[in-house]
Amino acid sequence: MGTGWRGSAGLGLQVLICSSLLLNAVLFAHHFLGVSPPPAERLGVGVGDGLSWALQAAREAEAVAAVDCSGHGSVFLDGVTGEDGKPGCECNTCFSGPDCSVRTPNCTADADSGNPLFLEPYWRRHAAASAVVFSGWHRLSYTTTDLFQSVELVRHIRQLHRAVGNAVVDDKHVVLATGSMQLINALVYALSPEGNAASPPASVVATVPYYPAYKSQTVMFDGREYRWDGTTAAWANNGSRNPTRDFIEFVTSPNNPDTSLCKPVLAGSSAIVDHAYYWPHLTHIPAPADEDVMLFTTSKLSGHAGSRFGWALVRHENVAKRANDYMQQSTMGASRDTQLRILKILKVILANLRSKEDIFAFGYAVMRSRWRRLNAVVSRSTRISLQKMRPQYCTYFKRTKEPSPAYAWVKCEWEEDVDCSQTLLAAGIISRSGISNEAGGRYTRVSLLKTDDDFDVLLERITEFVDAEKRSRAPAGSSSM
Numbered sequence: 001m002g003t004g005w006r007g008s009a010g011l012g013l014q015v016l017i018c019s020s021l022l023l024n025a026v027l028f029a030h031h032f033l034g035v036s037p038p039p040a041e042r043l044g045v046g047v048g049d050g051l052s053w054a055l056q057a058a059r060e061a062e063a064v065a066a067v068d069c070s071g072h073g074s075v076f077l078d079g080v081t082g083e084d085g086k087p088g089c090e091c092n093t094c095f096s097g098p099d100c101s102v103r104t105p106n107c108t109a110d111a112d113s114g115n116p117l118f119l120e121p122y123w124r125r126h127a128a129a130s131a132v133v134f135s136g137w138h139r140l141s142y143t144t145t146d147l148f149q150s151v152e153l154v155r156h157i158r159q160l161h162r163a164v165g166n167a168v169v170d171d172k173h174v175v176l177a178t179g180s181m182q183l184i185n186a187l188v189y190a191l192s193p194e195g196n197a198a199s200p201p202a203s204v205v206a207t208v209p210y211y212p213a214y215k216s217q218t219v220m221f222d223g224r225e226y227r228w229d230g231t232t233a234a235w236a237n238n239g240s241r242n243p244t245r246d247f248i249e250f251v252t253s254p255n256n257p258d259t260s261l262c263k264p265v266l267a268g269s270s271a272i273v274d275h276a277y278y279w280p281h282l283t284h285i286p287a288p289a290d291e292d293v294m295l296f297t298t299s300k301l302s303g304h305a306g307s308r309f310g311w312a313l314v315r316h317e318n319v320a321k322r323a324n325d326y327m328q329q330s331t332m333g334a335s336r337d338t339q340l341r342i343l344k345i346l347k348v349i350l351a352n353l354r355s356k357e358d359i360f361a362f363g364y365a366v367m368r369s370r371w372r373r374l375n376a377v378v379s380r381s382t383r384i385s386l387q388k389m390r391p392q393y394c395t396y397f398k399r400t401k402e403p404s405p406a407y408a409w410v411k412c413e414w415e416e417d418v419d420c421s422q423t424l425l426a427a428g429i430i431s432r433s434g435i436s437n438e439a440g441g442r443y444t445r446v447s448l449l450k451t452d453d454d455f456d457v458l459l460e461r462i463t464e465f466v467d468a469e470k471r472s473r474a475p476a477g478s479s480s481m
């Protein structure tokens with residue numbers, strides 16, 4: 001027994017010493033060599049291709065994307081949580097119910113905003129390629145690879161313009177911003193004379209019908225170096241033009257709201273040419289744009305309006321520098337999270353160019369079909385008409401294309417319809433009155449950019465409106481289309 005006790009005590013001591021040595025070795029390795037257990041084990045998740053911390057986020061993203069909202073809505077990661085603690089379906093306009101399956105009868109069509117949701121189905125099709133995952137410590141810093149701008153993103157922007165052929169980029173500086181909205185005032189500032197009491201402020205002008213933010217921002221930010229000075233019509237006439245005055249002319253091409261391709265009208269002015277819609281799904285591309293100052297946005301390129309990302313292409317270094325100074329003072333550049341997401345989006349767009357998954361081919365097919373269907377209905381009307389558009393050669397598609405505009409610019413032709421947006425509203429259609437861009441109440445803008453559901457409801461209301469016309473008598477003095 002004595003021997004046995006001594007034997008087992010010796011064995012116990014050996015086990016203790018070995019365990020202690022092993023524990024020390026593990027602690028040593030962990031502390032000094034950074035050796036840690038396999039990540040999947042550490043977090044208690046299943047082994048998934050060697051992934052650890054990204055798995056939970058991926059599961060959450062896929063779980064919300066998989067919820068069935070009957071094709072008339074979506075669940076978002078940050079959606080309002082219900083009683084089950086999970087975010088519920090957010091339904092498209094005119095649909096309701098927990099799974100968005102209930103259609104609101106006689107619903108008003110909301111065709112007001114230029115919300116580019118027509119591209120959402122494209123990104124659903126490219127869910128795997130376009131997903132972005134990043135860690136909690138990713139780019140915490142105020143600065144990124146080139147102070148505020150991602151070098152890789154700028155490189156991809158240049159690559160995209162070259163591949164699409166819609167802008168000359170090689171001799172331009174790229175200025176990134178929080179939506180092209182932020183660039184409107186940044187570029188007015190950058191092009192204005194450096195303010196001193198002796199120099200008069202620059203006159204900021206645009207041609208009717210113009211995008212209203214040019215005026216509202218210029219008036220709101222109210223800089224000493226510039227002021228809103230109305231429409232180009234007042235200055236194009238030589239008699240009233242003051243040759244000593246500096247003009248900054250906003251030009252939108254294709255134009256919002258009437259979708260025509262436009263050029264500056266005031267010779268010698270500094271022009272800010274807004275090419276938000278100069279992409280092959282929304283217009284034909286006759287040639288690469290090459291103005292001194294150009295604006296672009298992902299909102300209408302890829303549909304990522306919510307990411308708030310835009311950029312300017314600027315020829316002259318001093319103008320780009322002033323625009324960048326503005327960015328620094330305003331937001332210290334565009335969000336690095338957004339820049340990362342847009343980098344991924346541009347990579348997907350580039351990888352699919354001219355293939356059967358080309359975003360422009362997809363977007364063009366949707367928008368051409370909408371325009372065709374709308375025209376077919378409106379062509380039966382004497383009460384309303386649309387802007388005239390004809391097929392044009394597109395250098396991107398290398399063929400003549402039918403029109404595929406972002407907006408219908410509706411004119412009310414009957415004499416009594418002095419407020420066209422009210423006429424449409426009475427027919428259950430919300431549009432944006434031409435009063436907002438100084439075109440007058442006879443015109444109103446109808447957005448074609450929203451979801452398929454939005455467009456279907458819009459077409460229903462317009463069809464009813466045109467059908468009702470046949471039953472009422474066209475009053476004397478009305479003109480035909």
Ligand SMILES: Cc1ncc(COP(=O)(O)O)c(C=O)c1O
Pocket residue numbers: 114178179180181182211252256274276296297298299305308309310
């Ligand atoms: C002509 C034009 N410029 C700029 C913008 C603003 O775009 P972003 O979403 O990039 O601020 C819009 C938005 O509709 C637009 O139509």
